[in-house]
Amino acid sequence: MSKVIGWLLGISDVESVDGVSFSFAAPWAAVDPTWLLVGCLAAIGFAVWYYTRIQTGLSRLPAAALATTRAVILVMLVVTLADPTVRLTANRMLKPVLYMVFDGTESMNIRDNLTPDELSALNKAVGNEETGSQAAPPALTRQQWVKAYLEKGNNNLIDELQDKHDLEIEYFVFDGESTSVARRVSAGNDDKPASPQAVAAELTTNGKVTALGELVTDLGNQSSRRLGGVVMFSDFAHNSGTAPLGSSGHNDPTPLERLGVPIYPIGIGAVSTRDLQVEIQPPLKMKKAERSTITVRVSQSGAQGESAQVTVTARPMQGESVAEASGQDIVVGTQTAVFDTSIQYLEFPFIPQQSGRFLISASVDILPGEVSEQNNQSSRAVNIVDDYIRLTFIENEPTWEWRFVKEVFHRDRLVGLEGFRTFLRSADPKVRQANEMFLPTLTPQRSEFFANDVIFLGDVPSEALNERFSRMLKQFVGQFGGGLVIVSGPNNGPSELIDTEIADMLPVKLDRSLSIRASKPFRMEITPLGKQADIMQLGDSSSVDPLKPWENLGELPWYQPVLGVHSQANVLAQHPTDVCADGKTPQPLIATRRYGNGEVIYIGFNELWRLRRIYGERYYRQFWSQIISRLALSHALGSQKRFVLSMDQPEYQVDDRALLTVEAYDENFDPLTMDDLPADGLQAQVFLGDEPGVQPSLIQLSESRPGRFEARVPVFEAGRFTARVSDPINGSPSEIRFDVVGATAEQRNPARNLALQKAMATSTGGKPYELQDAGTLVDDIQLEPVVEEISRSFPIWGTPLWFIVVVTLLMAEWIARKRANLA
Structure with missing residues (x-):
């Protein structure tokens, strides 16, 4: 029955009808039905008058029947003018x-x-x-x-x-x-x-x-x-x-x-499958002439009891070693892996003799019958430094965080006494002059300022941060890829940065009206993103839970609330209960944000020194070392930032178009333009292989903006490519190398x-x-079948039901008039 009703009302596949209601859509009838009633009464009166006064000669019963039929037809016509609408609530069945x-x-x-x-x-x-x-x-x-x-x-x-x-x-x-x-x-x-x-x-x-x-x-x-x-x-x-x-x-x-x-x-x-797979795991930090250990992970399937030779090499990509090595791979070591387990780890000691950017590679011999040979090699680019990493900690007055960070990096082999500098606003001017660790000014020469690798900005009042410092700090991060760490303090806080260009780079949104909250101690909560972030992983590779050391931080007595989180930020740690102004976003405590070529890390308190409880400097030193590795070792160090070659990918497929980029500045770190270059502009020599006498291709670099030059390099065959560009300031060549391969991640794990x-x-x-x-x-x-609940409103005069009723009445009157011999 429901399907019949649905069909009469123009809806197919109706399983059940829950309700039908009627209304009028025409305004004159919907607001006041008086005129509709008058029209219907007039239609009825006309039908009665017509069959009693005009069509004479009929007996009473046929006249009444014909008058009733004509009256219903006329009433339906009047009702049609009122646009009658039916509202149907039903369920219908749809194909899955x-x-x-x-x-x-x-x-x-x-x-x-x-x-x-x-x-x-x-x-x-x-x-x-x-x-x-x-x-x-x-x-x-x-x-x-x-x-x-x-x-x-x-x-x-x-x-x-x-x-x-x-x-x-x-x-x-x-x-x-x-x-x-x-x-x-x-x-x-x-x-x-x-x-x-x-x-x-x-x-x-x-x-x-x-x-x-x-x-x-x-x-x-x-x-x-x-x-x-x-x-x-x-x-x-x-x-x-x-x-x-x-x-x-x-x-x-x-x-x-x-x-x-x-x-x-x-x-x-x-x-x-019968397959070997190798993965290279070099350390985050490597220094020239110091021993490091490179770990190689080898996994196998279908090769139980067999053995293969694993070789680790280091190939210079950029830096002093490119010219010295003449493109030759440095063999780090060779070991024989016996496959008695599905996964094993091999360790290779390495004492690098050159500095620069190296591609550390591991390869394992190909066994007969392997499904894929592409995963028998693995590479990762690392920076090997000879120079020290330059850190500057800017603080208003000595804090516990300032003291312990200073001690940590004084003993760090990549920073040391030479690499750590500080600007302490409250320091005696005589101390600044006598102790080279203290900087005399926040705004030294550009060449000295941009030689920094990471800058820490602590609890400094706004009057100490002049416009030149803010502008240079923004350039340092955005253009030169420097790292910035904001450490909130209880006296001034990051709200002091609101009217400076520094605020544009932060992972958080600031509000001057928000002061520190110290009403109730709390435990910091690591977010899902934080649990995956490398800088938040504490302990060694054997640690069951690399986040457990954070429990040693204990309860924090205060933090700096913010208005909200920037859309491009990643929040790594948050307050367990407090939220931002939107009422739902937890207050961020540790957050990161990429800004231009660099990165900014925000810390909403200066109490990380509490990690030193029980374990001393172990986890505290590890956290800050990982911060430095992330912010400093991902780009050129010191004054090397003045002329830097880079590729948009470490590896390409055949027929790709590799993007070569040159960041070029003069001795004062002002950007070079086409007007500063020789007549032939900036050219790159690109050649495949290491054989002497290989004829290079000349690629013209075009200026994309002041200080940045780019060129697309087509690569049509697999192999190792070298791109060489000469520094227009001192004429020294810089090189970068990249691989073109024929396999993707899809073919490495068959x-x-x-x-x-x-x-x-x-x-x-x-x-x-x-x-x-x-x-x-x-x-x-x-x-x-899927049951769909529908509720529809539609004009009833457009349905099969209305059509059937009207046609039936017209046919009935016509037949009755014929039987009564009426014209």
């Missing part, structure tokens, strides 16, 4: 939607080494069975197996799903370069859904990463309430971004939980992640499948 998602990344182009049984099972699954007398066909790539499975004529999965289930199938492929976004393919239409062959034709293997968390999130963004499940063909080799089973916090839902539908993962690719495949299914109520048994999905999947 099934998403079918295909992996389009480069790992799907891997050709697995399959056993005869595995090869036979896959051939049977794709309808390519061979008799015993016939030669077995060659193994296909993973994507070719998927295409063959979709294109087979008999027992086709897509055809059977559409035949046995009343559903709609939508198709997606993820093949992005930097993340995994669901790209819709072969949409088809309701009358003619996309054929499996059309879907197969659109599958690619161009994707550079597998980011399953982002993929699931994007599927959720594109879905509707009709989504009933997701079928995913993939090797599930997740290698980028948030994991589908992970979240940013303990209480945050995972991407799969937010999607909220069963996942039916269909796996393709070998689970256990094994299918079976554990993740199963976890995605079980955590969502789905079921995992192998490609050869995916046909059982047709019987296993249970998709119910």
